[in-house]
Amino acid sequence: MIPYINEYDTPECKNLAETAKKSIRTPASLGLDRCIQCGACTASCPAARFTDYSPRQIVKKVLENDRGILKSEMIWSCFYCYSCNVRCPRNNSPVTIVQVLRQMAINEGIGVERLGYFVEIGEYLAVNGASKVPSAGVKNMERDLGERWIKFKKNLESIRVELDLSSKDIRNIHGEVQAILEGTGYFEREKWIKERIQEKHLRHLLKNQCVNKEDTNGEFVFENDREHTGQPAFII
């Protein structure tokens, strides 16, 4: 597989730390080199509280230029709540570094199956100018939230009119959003992601029984990481 080139989120650099610093996703003032491994990030992290996620460990791996981190399930547990960002005494920002790592993983086709759930957001935005909960999410919400929510959703248009709003939240974007998404290469990437998801799906079907251990960096293993899906370490 030829990796996807995403030159602004994941600029090609000599090591992970440089890529993180130059990425459009991280602040220009990023204090990555100033990290003293104090763990304030992990101490304030909601994911660390309920799973084995550790922003401190992730930053350490980035500073050690250990690309094995891209294959770690751990990077997919962040809530993007920015608690580490506000608490870091060295102006580092693990939350934005993790965003870069996820983009790097996606470039290599790692974890793309998670994007399948959300991939329709782009097309909907291009046409309507607004975002929506993807249809898989709506299905889950219908199951979880039940009758009251389903009924409200059915009546949304008349409720909006009663509230003196247009019946549908569709924006007047004159095709400009579609043109921008074409210009930035969004659709190209979306197509690439969809193809990778399909490939993975096929490969999964083929290998079904014959479990083929993926090649992983043997240098480090986060506790339980290989089989651990980022789910609860303990239940309250």
Add this chain to the structure above:
Amino acid sequence: MKTIENIPDSQLLLFKSCMVGQEYPGVETSTRYVFDRLGIDYCINDEQSCCTGIGHYTDIFEGLTTTAIAARNFAVAKRCGYPNITCLCSTCYAINKEACEVLNTNTEIREKVNSIFREQGLENLVYEKDDMNPKTNFYHAVEILLSKVNEIQEQKKFDFSGVKAAAHHACHYYKVKYLDVLGSPENPQLIDTIAAACGAEPLRWYEDRTLTCGMGFSQLHLNKKTSLQVTKTKLDSLQKAGVELMIHMCPNCHIQYDRYQPVIEKEFCVKYDMVHMNIAQFVALSMGADPYKICGFQTHSVPLEGFLEKNGII
């Protein structure tokens, strides 16, 4: 650091939020109702698109797309003469503010975005350095309300004295661009101060006050159990403190607490006494707005009828 004296009350573009529009449309109507009564000069422009936040934070959109879409919305705001972007959603606020910083400080990206606009025949969207100021052109609606807290108190029709309320300030308002928060990012008090002006008794501190709502963008959908554990932690803390009203400022948090409170009750076998609303709905209510025709409480998952009856509103 932002100061209350410098919060504008004119030329505000009330930035439409997708999640408000689809889940809690009454938040938009309530904000308009309150802004109208406070004499705020604002406009709503339906040419404005989604900020891309949901796609950006589910890793679907790359930074270039997010920045280009933001630049288009800045052009919309400037063109209509309302350049002070005022958000109902904390993620719109953070995305726009960050994109503005990138466009002003990163020449390569600014030129790339502009070259895309030119290639696509969208010259009218071209962004020049410092067209917008990340510090003075971006606000959250709650900041505007706080700057008018005395007027809110004067126009109060219902007094909520005795209502034990708790604020949930949105992460993407105070933890992303934490140097630009009204007050301390370790303990923001915007919602508390406004709620107090309406007579409520806000709980100024509670355990896990700064904990995220738990939505976590992809987390609610892909790691639901962990997501709801985070949500439950704060609800537990508020239940212990005897809170009856939880007040929000972001539709994502609002969904997580209001829509999923009954789900948590069922899945974790617990029971909560809290109801939920946005601070704009609360202020509108205290100014005498209709709970259904303005506040849109019929769209909520946790019924508010008991709360409204108890306070003599219905």
